Amino acid sequence: MRIFDPHIHMTSRTTDDYERMAAAGVRAVVEPAFWLGQPRTSAASFVDYFDSLIGWEPFRAGQFGVRHHATVALNPKEANDPRCHPVLDLLPRYLDKDGVVAIGEIGYDSMTRAEDAAFAGQLALAVAHDLPALVHTPHRDKARGVERTLAVVAESGIEPGRVLVDHLNEVTVKLVRDTGCWLGFSIYPETKMSPPRMVELLKTYGTERMLVNSAADWGRSDPLLTRATGEAMLLAGFTEDDVDRVLWRNPVEFYGQSGKLDLTDVDAPAPTFAGNSILRGGE
Amino acid sequence: MTPDRLRAALRGVPDPQWLDAALRRVATEPKAIARLFATAARRCGRGPLPDPPGWTVDEAARALLLTALPADHAAAADSLYRHGDAAEKRAVLRALPLLPIGAACVPLLHDAIRTNDTRLIAAALGPYSRHLEQPAWRQAVLKCVFTGVPLAAVDDLHGRADGELAAMLAAFAAERHAAGRTMPADATDLLDRLGAGSHPTTAREA
Numbered sequence: 098m099r100i101f102d103p104h105i106h107m108t109s110r111t112t113d114d115y116e117r118m119a120a121a122g123v124r125a126v127v128e129p130a131f132w133l134g135q136p137r138t139s140a141a142s143f144v145d146y147f148d149s150l151i152g153w154e155p156f157r158a159g160q161f162g163v164r165h166h167a168t169v170a171l172n173p174k175e176a177n178d179p180r181c182h183p184v185l186d187l188l189p190r191y192l193d194k195d196g197v198v199a200i201g202e203i204g205y206d207s208m209t210r211a212e213d214a215a216f217a218g219q220l221a222l223a224v225a226h227d228l229p230a231l232v233h234t235p236h237r238d239k240a241r242g243v244e245r246t247l248a249v250v251a252e253s254g255i256e257p258g259r260v261l262v263d264h265l266n267e268v269t270v271k272l273v274r275d276t277g278c279w280l281g282f283s284i285y286p287e288t289k290m291s292p293p294r295m296v297e298l299l300k301t302y303g304t305e306r307m308l309v310n311s312a313a314d315w316g317r318s319d320p321l322l323t324r325a326t327g328e329a330m331l332l333a334g335f336t337e338d339d340v341d342r343v344l345w346r347n348p349v350e351f352y353g354q355s356g357k358l359d360l361t362d363v364d365a366p367a368p369t370f371a372g373n374s375i376l377r378g379g380e
Numbered sequence: 381m382t383p384d385r386l387r388a389a390l391r392g393v394p395d396p397q398w399l400d401a402a403l404r405r406v407a408t409e410p411k412a413i414a415r416l417f418a419t420a421a422r423r424c425g426r427g428p429l430p431d432p433p434g435w436t437v438d439e440a441a442r443a444l445l446l447t448a449l450p451a452d453h454a455a456a457a458d459s460l461y462r463h464g465d466a467a468e469k470r471a472v473l474r475a476l477p478l479l480p481i482g483a484a485c486v487p488l489l490h491d492a493i494r495t496n497d498t499r500l501i502a503a504a505l506g507p508y509s510r511h512l513e514q515p516a517w518r519q520a521v522l523k524c525v526f527t528g529v530p531l532a533a534v535d536d537l538h539g540r541a542d543g544e545l546a547a548m549l550a551a552f553a554a555e556r557h558a559a560g561r562t563m564p565a566d567a568t569d570l571l572d573r574l575g576a577g578s579h580p581t582t583a584r585e586a
Contacts, residue, residue, distance in 0.1 A: 151465035151466070152465055152466045152469070152497070153466075153495075153496075153497065155466065156466060156497045156499070190414070190418075190463060193415055193418040193419060194418055194465050195418070195421050195422060195465060195467065196465055356422070357422060359426075361426075
């Protein structure tokens with residue numbers, strides 16, 4: 098089973114996780130920029146974070162044979178802090194980078210005016226840079242948040258097929274299914290979505306434009322729940338091709354729209370990571 | 381290494397017209413280098429070049445862009461390094477010996493050597509590392525051994541390796557020996573060559 102986790106915050110995870118993910122079949126990930134639990138106090142803090150997402154973290158992932166890409170944005174929570182707003186002026190520089198395959202996570206947290214402005218402005222930036230957009234949906238007042246999200250997406254003029262609306266559930270999936278946007282589901286140990294519930298959604302809505310992620314971060318989460326979902330699909334009678342579509346081909350197709358997804362040699366056997374054997378002998 | 385050799389090596393890239401146009405534009409409009417530098421790998425490729433050995437297509441293309449600037453090479457190299465992803469940083473480091481900058485960009489070497497990204501450490505120890513002070517250079521060589529960067533990446537290793545480096549390597553070998561671990565073969569060879577053959581281990585990596 099080959100797995101592409103389209104949403105995982107590896108900065109918050111250990112090398113043990115990379116090791117277990119690689120063993121479970123995770124060969125590629127996208128790490129969206131988000132908040133870090135502790136609020137940032139300046140744009141400079143974002144610069145260090147973004148630099149890590151296009152520097153150190155891909156290197157770290159590579160040690161375990163996992164291909165790492167990123168998305169960058171001012172996230173909805175911190176869009177409410179004026180001290181963070183100057184980061185919007187720095188985004189274009191990062192959107193040009195090879196490893197940045199979308200703008201995100203953008204969208205709503207508390208549905209404030211400041212979030213409206215940051216969301217619409219960054220959708221325009223996605224259009225200007227010809228990039229897809231990863232859209233976070235709020236955890237509170239979610240259904241209305243999704244409705245408002247879809248209205249802003251429609252108004253922005255971005256092609257729906259270049260938008261991934263994430264963290265959906267049984268209630269909100271219906272709102273997004275017919276819009277042409279891609280649908281993301283974050284499989285969590287207890288909260289957002291579980292493997293058995295996900296299987297039911299796939300039975301009802303099919304596998305087209307459906308993406309499954311672990312959204313693993315610094316909270317209680319599990320980077321192997323993508324794999325668990327694939328196994329639950331097989332047990333429920335889905336074919337290996339169905340699983341491959343949801344866990345590999347769909348995320349490849351969505352982020353591939355950036356023209357920057359680099360999966361060269363990703364099917365090659367993972368390099369050994371004990372010691373430093375990747376570089377040794379390599380040059 | 382010369383820009384002409386890199387230019388010749390890049391004749392076979394998929395889109396040579398893009399590179400030609402980018403080089404002309406940088407010569408007349410230096411600020412354009414920021415975006416062209418970022419996009420160069422997507423336009424030119426990332427694979428290894430058969431010649432010169434050890435260079436990749438993106439490194440060579442980006443190095444050429446830097447050499448094409450009409451002036452202020454040190455400031456441009458600094459800015460592109462500071463704002464670059466890991467591949468861009470590596471390309472800047474590799475371009476440094478080709479630029480008319482004297483020792484102005486040594487701080488970039490210090491930055492690269494401070495990281496734990498072995499690709500950056502290796503790139504910092506090319507020909508431009510002649511500008512590194514000896515203590516910093518020795519620490520960098522030891523860090524190569526420590527992080528597994530092959531010593532073949534170190535320019536002028538045998539010309540610069542001295543008794544102090546030998547003592548540092550011997551002490552490191554003693555630590556490895558005490559821990560029941562081996563030294564990389566190239567480090568053991570260097571130690572032998574420096575006449576510190578009485579070091580406590582001759583174990584080599586398989």
